Amino acid sequence: MTALFPDFDLESAALGRGAGCVVGVDEVGRGPLAGPVTAAAVRLDPANMPAGLADSKRLSPKRRAQIFLEIVRLADVCVAHASVEEIDRMNILAASHLAMCRAIAGLSRPPDHALIDGNLLPRDLPCAGQAVIKGDARCLSIAAASIAAKVTRDRLMVDLSQQHPGYGWERNAGYGSQQHLAALRDLGVTPHHRRSFRPVHNILYQDKSISD
Numbered sequence: 001m002t003a004l005f006p007d008f009d010l011e012s013a014a015l016g017r018g019a020g021c022v023v024g025v026d027e028v029g030r031g032p033l034a035g036p037v038t039a040a041a042v043r044l045d046p047a048n049m050p051a052g053l054a055d056s057k058r059l060s061p062k063r064r065a066q067i068f069l070e071i072v073r074l075a076d077v078c079v080a081h082a083s084v085e086e087i088d089r090m091n092i093l094a095a096s097h098l099a100m101c102r103a104i105a106g107l108s109r110p111p112d113h114a115l116i117d118g119n120l121l122p123r124d125l126p127c128a129g130q131a132v133i134k135g136d137a138r139c140l141s142i143a144a145a146s147i148a149a150k151v152t153r154d155r156l157m158v159d160l161s162q163q164h165p166g167y168g169w170e171r172n173a174g175y176g177s178q179q180h181l182a183a184l185r186d187l188g189v190t191p192h193h194r195r196s197f198r199p200v201h202n203i204l205y206q207d208k209s210i211s212d
Helices: 007-018 063-072 084-090 092-105 140-163 178-187 199-209
Strands: 022-028 037-043 074-084 113-117 128-132
Touching: 007 022, 007 113, 007 128, 007 140, 022 092, 022 140, 037 092, 037 140, 063 140, 074 140, 084 092, 084 128, 113 140, 178 199
Parallel strands: 022 113, 113 128
Antiparallel strands: 022 037, 037 074
């Protein structure tokens, strides 16, 4: 299977149809058991692009951090979150879309057109939008957003790991690794765990059953 490399074709097409401000939007953190879901919106300047943009999953942490600095320097960027409480209250998909809309709202200029990674557009998207499957591998603006969201969320989870040692968040970013699951059983559930997610819910339910 041939690897995809992102380009500026979708942005150029939208600009050609009359859009004045086109952004790419991506999220990270739908799968973890702990921490917020994080989204980024990025408007690139086609005359001054950060070098090395690619799907964040294909980059090393060091390379992601380097490119993130260039994205912040050269582009209009906003990163936003939806909290654990919001995830538990509304479900992870709706919370992901909320974080995306918050990121778009935080840009210095409201966009006319948003390229959204995935197959669904947020219901409350404040502008025209296009869902782009595998967008972080196809579209430079979405690739930039994927890097901004990933770097920001990973750093947040490192900070949270210092407040709650033992879960390995500095390495697993809140995903359900063996260490994380073992720590959940041994250390219990923190305020940063998603109670609506099955492994966390099961531990809480088990503890409640034992105490009852």
